[in-house]
Amino acid sequence: MGYLASIGSYAIMIVEVFRKPTKWRIMKSLILKEIDELIYGSLGILIFISFFIGGVVAIQTALNITSELIPKNLVGFATRQSIILEFAPTFCSIIMAGKVGSYITSSIGTMRVTEQIDALEVMGVNALNYLVFPKIIALLLYPFIIAISMYVGIFGGWVAGVFGGFSTSADFIEGVQLDFIPFHVTYAFIKTLVFAFILATIPSFHGFYMKGGALEVGKAATTSFVWTSVVIIILNYILTQLLLG
Amino acid sequence: MIEVKNVHKSFGDAYILKGISTVFDKGKTNLVIGQSGSGKTVLIKCLLGLFSPDKGSISHDGKIYSQLSPKEQRNLRQDMGMVFQGSALFDSMTVEGNVMFPLEMFTKQSQSEMRDRADFVLKRVNLDDAHKKYPSEISGGMQKRVAIARAIVMNPKYLFCDEPNSGLDPRTAIIIDNLIQEITKEYDITTVVNTHDMNSVMEIGEKIVFLKNGIKEWEGTKDEIFKTDNEAVTNFVYSSELFKKVRQMYIEERN
Numbered sequence: 001m002g003y004l005a006s007i008g009s010y011a012i013m014i015v016e017v018f019r020k021p022t023k024w025r026i027m028k029s030l031i032l033k034e035i036d037e038l039i040y041g042s043l044g045i046l047i048f049i050s051f052f053i054g055g056v057v058a059i060q061t062a063l064n065i066t067s068e069l070i071p072k073n074l075v076g077f078a079t080r081q082s083i084i085l086e087f088a089p090t091f092c093s094i095i096m097a098g099k100v101g102s103y104i105t106s107s108i109g110t111m112r113v114t115e116q117i118d119a120l121e122v123m124g125v126n127a128l129n130y131l132v133f134p135k136i137i138a139l140l141l142y143p144f145i146i147a148i149s150m151y152v153g154i155f156g157g158w159v160a161g162v163f164g165g166f167s168t169s170a171d172f173i174e175g176v177q178l179d180f181i182p183f184h185v186t187y188a189f190i191k192t193l194v195f196a197f198i199l200a201t202i203p204s205f206h207g208f209y210m211k212g213g214a215l216e217v218g219k220a221a222t223t224s225f226v227w228t229s230v231v232i233i234i235l236n237y238i239l240t241q242l243l244l245g
Numbered sequence: 246m247i248e249v250k251n252v253h254k255s256f257g258d259a260y261i262l263k264g265i266s267t268v269f270d271k272g273k274t275n276l277v278i279g280q281s282g283s284g285k286t287v288l289i290k291c292l293l294g295l296f297s298p299d300k301g302s303i304s305h306d307g308k309i310y311s312q313l314s315p316k317e318q319r320n321l322r323q324d325m326g327m328v329f330q331g332s333a334l335f336d337s338m339t340v341e342g343n344v345m346f347p348l349e350m351f352t353k354q355s356q357s358e359m360r361d362r363a364d365f366v367l368k369r370v371n372l373d374d375a376h377k378k379y380p381s382e383i384s385g386g387m388q389k390r391v392a393i394a395r396a397i398v399m400n401p402k403y404l405f406c407d408e409p410n411s412g413l414d415p416r417t418a419i420i421i422d423n424l425i426q427e428i429t430k431e432y433d434i435t436t437v438v439n440t441h442d443m444n445s446v447m448e449i450g451e452k453i454v455f456l457k458n459g460i461k462e463w464e465g466t467k468d469e470i471f472k473t474d475n476e477a478v479t480n481f482v483y484s485s486e487l488f489k490k491v492r493q494m495y496i497e498e499r500n
């Protein structure tokens with residue numbers, strides 16, 4: 001299928017997701033299940049990664065300060081800026097494209113190849129609404145785990161900086177508070193919300209419209225990871241230009 | 246009763262159904278037979294409204310699916326039950342959850358009413374100890390029973406089964422075939438069963454439609470299928486050594 005045709009069917013899919021909603025009683029439990037799977041289930045890995053990335057950013061910054069003229073609080077400042085602007089929203093979303101994205105593609109893809117999606121449609125259920133809508137709603141909570149990831153990342157920087165002997169606690173904290181622009185956090189959360197939508201829908205698209213058997217489910221998960229990451233990277237560029245440029 | 250008139254269906258260059266016309270009767274198990282790839286599944290998905298024919302029409306007791314409003318289509322769908330080839334049970338739900346699913350989606354019944362109804366149909370398919378199990382924990386034959394239970398839980402007027410005994414041992418296959426036939430009689434349903442299994446033809450074939458390369462090559466009853474001179478049919482029917490031998494004995498006995 002050509003790229004244009006794919007973009008077209010993706011758009012049609014999105015419209016279909018919001019049509020003919022599933023009964024609220026059922027939808028409620030689907031959403032709670034997805035929150036557990038997609039949000040709560042990702043917390044551990046994101047905290048782990050953020051802590052160590054924060055640490056590495058602090059160490060790298062410290063090692064690259066050679067001149068005595070550069071203020072000591074730069075380590076904290078640089079850690080905060082990199083974590084809030086890029087590592088938490090963008091880097092974590094790429095990790096999520098791997099973790100959550102491949103889960104979504106393979107679970108929906110398996111339902112497709114085992115005719116479970118046909119079974120839903122035969123019953124008159126809007127399968128796209130039933131399967132994709134709860135994922136979109138669950139991922140509205142994604143900014144919360146990114147906020148946690150920001151805290152943990154900066155904390156990781158502090159630990160590495162102070163206990164590695166690269167900075168004093170006072171210098172680091174002074175850096176973290178230096179020239180703080182609240183809009184940067186807003187910018188990060190706008191990105192995060194856009195990425196959340198991408199994380200829910202592109203992997204669903206690849207799973208829902210796949211053809212073939214078990215082998216193709218694996219391939220679809222890989223393709224879905226590549227496309228989700230590519231779209232996140234491109235949107236990151238566009239949003240940065242629009243919001244900060 | 247389902248009337249199929251001159252139905253054509255193709256996917257891109259692949260011309261799958263090339264003008265099928267037939268009638269599937271109420272209260273009968275109608276069989277669609279033919280080799281793998283002959284278009285049986287595509288035909289059944291047209292009957293379900295999952296595929297719309299490129300040409301021709303399908304009417305369910307006078308209602309032509311393609312001419313109905315989306316709401317009427319949905320109502321008609323709720324009169325249909327489908328047993329998929331691989332059972333297509335929702336693997337995130339228990340057996341009971343699977344059977345209750347259509348009730349939860351489309352009725353206003355209370356939890357206990359739905360439980361009772363699910364229990365009733367599960368008993369009807371002779372399953373009474375698997376309610377809380379997940380599909381992956383039960384055998385293929387049991388999965389088929391659950392799929393049948395789910396298909397009949399809403400009291401359908403039409404029941405479609407795509408190769409209901411594929412992947413089952415011959416004994417279980419016959420039990421499942423008979424179950425489908427009993428249910429058809431009991432509730433006076435229009436049932437269409439796809440199969441390439443001659444045992445099913447022997448067991449439950451009241452009306453048989455033989456598809457070959459997307460064309461209806463022959464139709465008739467199970468008594469007629471053993472007497473026909475149609476070469477394509479006899480090649481299909483007598484493709485196994487067992488049936489060849491049976492036929493030979495039959496001819497010898499006659500002479």
Ligand SMILES: Nc1ncnc2c1ncn2[C@@H]1O[C@H](COP(=O)(O)OP(=O)(O)O)[C@@H](O)[C@H]1O
Pocket residue numbers: 256259261279280281282283284285286287288
């Ligand atoms: N959705 C589809 N898109 C394209 N080709 C299809 C589709 N569904 C079925 N076919 C093709 O239609 C032909 C008949 O398939 P099918 O009806 O499944 O055969 P049967 O059920 O008799 O074994 C096959 O060649 C298959 O590849």
Ligand SMILES: [Mg+2]
Pocket residue numbers: 282285286407408
């Ligand atoms: Mg088939």
